[in-house]
Amino acid sequence: xxxxxxxxxxxxxxxxxxxxxxxxxxxxxxxxxxxxxxxxxxxxxxxxxxxxxxxxxxxxxxxxxxxxxxxxxxxxxxxxxxxxxxxxxxxxxxxxxxxxxxxxxxxxxxxxxxxxxxxxxxxxxxxxxxxxxxxxxxxxxxxxxxxxxxxxxxxxxxxxxxxxxxxxxxxxxxxxxxxxxxxxxxxxxxxxxxxxxxxxxxxxxxxxxxxxxxxxxxxxxxxxxxxxxxxxxxxxxxxxxxxxxxxxxxxxxxxxxxxxxxxxxxxxxxxxxxxxxxxxxxxxxxxxxxxxxxxxxxxxxxxxxxxxxxxxxxxxxxxxxxxxxxxxxxxxxxxxxxxxxxxxxxxxxxxxxxxxxxxxxxxxxxxxxxxxxxxxxxxxxxxxxxxxxxxxxxxxxxxxxxxxxxxxxxxxxxxxxxxxxxxxxxxxxxxxxxxxxxxxxxxxxxxxxxxxxxxxxxxxxxx
Numbered sequence: 001x002x003x004x005x006x007x008x009x010x011x012x013x014x015x016x017x018x019x020x021x022x023x024x025x026x027x028x029x030x031x032x033x034x035x036x037x038x039x040x041x042x043x044x045x046x047x048x049x050x051x052x053x054x055x056x057x058x059x060x061x062x063x064x065x066x067x068x069x070x071x072x073x074x075x076x077x078x079x080x081x082x083x084x085x086x087x088x089x090x091x092x093x094x095x096x097x098x099x100x101x102x103x104x105x106x107x108x109x110x111x112x113x114x115x116x117x118x119x120x121x122x123x124x125x126x127x128x129x130x131x132x133x134x135x136x137x138x139x140x141x142x143x144x145x146x147x148x149x150x151x152x153x154x155x156x157x158x159x160x161x162x163x164x165x166x167x168x169x170x171x172x173x174x175x176x177x178x179x180x181x182x183x184x185x186x187x188x189x190x191x192x193x194x195x196x197x198x199x200x201x202x203x204x205x206x207x208x209x210x211x212x213x214x215x216x217x218x219x220x221x222x223x224x225x226x227x228x229x230x231x232x233x234x235x236x237x238x239x240x241x242x243x244x245x246x247x248x249x250x251x252x253x254x255x256x257x258x259x260x261x262x263x264x265x266x267x268x269x270x271x272x273x274x275x276x277x278x279x280x281x282x283x284x285x286x287x288x289x290x291x292x293x294x295x296x297x298x299x300x301x302x303x304x305x306x307x308x309x310x311x312x313x314x315x316x317x318x319x320x321x322x323x324x325x326x327x328x329x330x331x332x333x334x335x336x337x338x339x340x341x342x343x344x345x346x347x348x349x350x351x352x353x354x355x356x357x358x359x360x361x362x363x364x365x366x367x368x369x370x371x372x373x374x375x376x377x378x379x380x381x382x383x384x385x386x387x388x389x390x391x392x393x394x395x396x397x398x399x400x401x402x403x404x405x406x407x408x409x410x411x412x413x414x415x416x417x418x419x420x421x422x423x424x425x426x427x428x429x430x431x432x433x434x435x436x437x438x439x440x441x442x443x444x445x446x447x448x449x450x451x452x453x454x455x456x457x458x459x460x461x462x463x
Contacts, residue, residue, distance in 0.1 A: 021045075021079060024098065028090045028255040029061055031074075033082045035099050042111045045079065045200055046118065052193050053079035053202045054186050055104045058086030058251040059243050063183050065254070070183035073190035081107065085226040086248060090255040095380060095409075097316060101226075104204045105217065108177065113143050115175060121147035123168050123198070126154035126179030127208040134212035149173035154180045161192065169197045176201045179208045269442050274384050277449070278377040285371060292323055292359075292368055299359040302328030305372055310389035313409045318381040320389055321372035325360030326353070367456045373412045385445040386411025387433035402426075405433035408440065413452040 021044040024035035033056065034041055045053060054060075054077045064071045074080065081102040082088065091098050112122060122139075124132040132151035139146055149171035158164060158180065168176055176198045178185045185203040193201050209215040217223070218231035233244045260268070282289075293304045306324040309317050356364065363369045376382040382389065389410035395403075411417075415432040416424055424432070436444070 023080075024091070024096055026087075026091045026094050026096055028094045028259040029056075029087070030258070031056060031061075031080055033080050033087070033091070033098060034102060035082075036102075037100050038102055038107055038110060041081065041100075041102055041107065042114050045111060046115060046120070048199075050199050051078035051201075052189055053077065053081060053200070054189075055081045055083040055102070055203065055205065056087060057084040057103075058248055060182055061087070061090075062247050062251050062254075067183050069187050069190075073183070073186040076190055077186070084229070086251050088226075089252065092380060093255055093259045095313060095316075097318065104202070104207050105210055108202065108204055108207055109139070109142070109211075112139060112146055112175070116143050116146040119147075120174035121149040121172065122175040122177060123149045123171050123173035124151045124177050124179070124208065125164065125168065126152075126158070126177075126181075126185065126204075127212070128214075129153045129155055129157075131208045131212045131214060132179070134214075135208040138211045138213070161188075165192060165195050169195075173198050174200065177204045177207065178202070179204050179206070181205065266442065270383065270445065271380075273442065273445060274377050277384050278374045281371075282374050282378075285374075288368065289371060292363060292371070295359045296324055296357075296363075300327060300357045309392060310410065311392055311395045311406065312381055312389065313406065315395070315406055317392065318376070318389075320381070321375055323363055323369040323372055325357060325364050325369045326355040327357060370412055377412065381409075383409040383411045384413065385440075385448050386414050387436070388414065388416055388429070401434070402430045404437065405430060408437045413448060415448065418448055418451040418454070 021041065022035050023032040025032050036044070045051065054074060056074070060074075060083075064074055081104070082091070082098050082100075083103040084101065088098060088101060115122065124136050126132060127135070130153070132153055136148045136151050140148060150167060150173065152158070152164060152167060176196060178189055178201065180188055180203075182203075182205060185205070189201050189203055206215060210217055215232075215235065218228040222228060222231050229244050229248070233240050263271075296304050302324055304324060306322045306326070307319050308322070310320040312318045360369070373382055377384055386409045387405045390398075390405075395406070415436045416429045419432065
C-alpha cells in the first residue's frame with residue numbers, strides 16, 4: 001500500500017469513528033489483502049478521504065507476474081480486496097485465513113446501497129456501448145435513491161482520456177466504477193486517479209455485464225460451493241479456458257512454490273511430521289472415534305463435536321474441534337464458574353466443573369476429547385506439538401510476555417501437556433511455551449510425542 005493519502009485518510013476516518021481496514025500479508029502472493037467482513041470493508045471504503053481499490057483474484061495474480069505496468073498499479077493501490085477461492089487457498093498455504101471473500105459482484109452493489117443512504121453519487125465507465133447504461137438502469141431499479149452521476153462506454157467513449165476525466169469531474173461523482181477489464185482498468189486508474197475528484201475509485205471487471213444481464217451469474221448453490229468459475233467457463237469455454245484451466249493451475253503451483261521457497265527445511269520437516277502422524281492416527285483411531293461419538297450421543301443431548309474459536313499462530317483465530325464433554329449449554333454457564341477456577345491466572349480450569357457429562361469425565365481422563373484436533377492439524381490450523389490453543393478472551397487478558405507463546409502454531413500436545421496440564425499455573429505454562437518456541441526442533445517434538453503417551457495413561461492434571 002504505497003498511495004500517499006492512505007495513512008492520512010484512514011487516520012482521519014478513525015478519528016471520526018469509522019473503522020480502519022485490517023489487512024493481512026499473504027506470503028504466497030506477496031500481497032497485503034483486506035481481512036474484514038464485507039460490512040466493515042464497505043464502511044471503511046466510504047469513510048472520508050480518497051482511496052483506490054482493486055479486487056485480486058487468481059487471474060489478477062497471474063497477470064501481475066507478467067505485466068510490469070499492472071504490477072506497479074497494484075503496488076500503488078490503497079486497498080486490495082480478496083476475490084475468489086484461489087486467493088483463499090493461497091492464503092491457507094501461507095497459514096492465514098481471510099475473514100471473507102470480498103468479490104466485486106457482491107460487494108459493489110452492497111457498497112452502493114450504503115452510498116445511496118449517504119447521498120453519494122456514482123459514475124459508471126467501461127463496457128461495450130450501451131452496457132454501462134443498462135447496468136445503471138439495473139442499479140437504479142434495485143437501489144432506491146441511488147444517484148447515477150453519468151455513464152460512458154469503454155470503447156469509443158474511452159479514446160480521449162482528457163474528455164473522460166473532464167466528464168467524470170463535471171458530473172460531481174463521489175464514486176467512480178471503471179470496467180475496462182484486467183489489466184487495462186487498473187492501469188488506467190493508476191495513471192489517472194489523481195486527476196479525478198471522486199473520493200473512491202474502483203476497478204470492477206465484469207460487474208457491468210452482470211448488472212446489464214449480458215452475462216448470467218451462477219446460481220446461489222454454485223456460488224456457495226465456490227465454483228462460480230466453472231459456471232463462467234461453461235458459458236464462454238473458448239475465451240475462458242486458458243484463464244480458468246491453465247491459469248488456475250499455474251496460479252496454485254506458483255503460490256505453492258513461493259510458499260515452499262519461504263519455508264525453512266525444519267518447517268517442512270515439521271509439517272511432514274504433522275501430516276504423517278495425524279493422518280496415521282486418524283486411520284488407526286477411527287474405531288475409537290466412532291465409538292466415542294456413539295457414547296456421547298447416547299449420554300446427553302447436543303452435537304457430538306464441540307466447535308470453539310481459538311487463537312492460533314500470530315493471533316489468527318480458527319475453529320478448534322473437540323469431542324463434546326460438557327452439557328450443550330456449557331458456554332452460557334462459563335461466566336458463572338470463573339470464580340471457581342483451580343488455576344491461577346487467566347486460563348479457567350475447574351476439577352469439579354458441573355458442566356462435564358459422565359462420558360465427558362471419562363474421555364477427558366484419557367484425553368480422548370482432544371482427538372478431533374487431528375483434523376485441525378491436517379487443515380494446518382494446529383501442529384501435533386505446540387502450546388495449548390487459547391481462547392480469544394484469554395489472549396485479550398494476556399500480559400505482554402505471554403504473547404510470545406503465539407509465535408508458533410498451537411498443538412495437541414506439548415511441554416505443558418506432558419508436565420501436568422491443569423496442575424501447572426498460568427505463569428509457569430507461559431514460560432514453558434516460550435522456552436519451547438525458542439528452542440524447538442524435530443527431535444524435541446518426537447520426544448514430546450512419546451512422552452504424551454505416558455501423560456495420557458497417568459491422567460495427571462486431566463480434568
